[in-house]
Amino acid sequence: MIKVGLILGIAGACRTDELVNLTVDDIEDVGSFLIIPRIFVVTDVGNMLELFRKYLSLRPPHVKHKRLFLYYKAGKCGLQPVGKNTMGKIPSVVASYLKLPDVACYTGHCLRRSSATLLADAGVDITAIKRHAGWKSTTSR
Known part of the structure; x- marks a missing residue:
């Protein structure tokens, strides 16, 4: 769940609530990439699509809701959807795993900020970054 949340969060500059509300029906798997609702694409860099497909395959068939992210305990997928607070902790979990200071x-918000930084570092202009992230203003806080 953490890996898929990280991939989708950075690829789409997603807000935490956007990830929480993502459903299995929102994602179109077209083979070599995924298309996500706010129109962003996840390509297969570093086997990201394989991770996503594996995550979906672990989903129990009797889940009554369509939310994408479910809780996992003891290596098993549960039925309860992941909430906003758990989704918001993904960057700190990753930072802890990487043994970074100040976890x-x-x-x-680090997912959105990282997405914008990666795009800017790749030479993408500010207008395209704004469109990608759904920002109305170029000012940052």
């Missing part, structure tokens, strides 16, 4: 500073 508490890594919040759900």
Whole structure:
């Protein structure tokens, strides 16, 4: 769940609530990439699609809702959907795993910020970054 949340969060500059509300019906798997609702694409860099497909395959068939992210305990997928607070902790969990300092500073907003930084570092212009992230203004806080 953490890996897929990280992949989708950074690829789409997603807000935490956008990830929480994502459903299995929202994602179109077209073979070599995934198409997600706010129109962003996840390509198969580093086997990201394989991770996503494996995550979906672990989903119990009797889940009554369509939310994508479900809780996992003891290696098994449960029925309960992941909430906003758990989704917002993904960056701090990753930072802890990487043994980075100040783990508490890594919040759900880090996914959006990382997405914008990666695009800017790749030479993407600010207008395209704004469109990708759904920003109305170029000012940052």
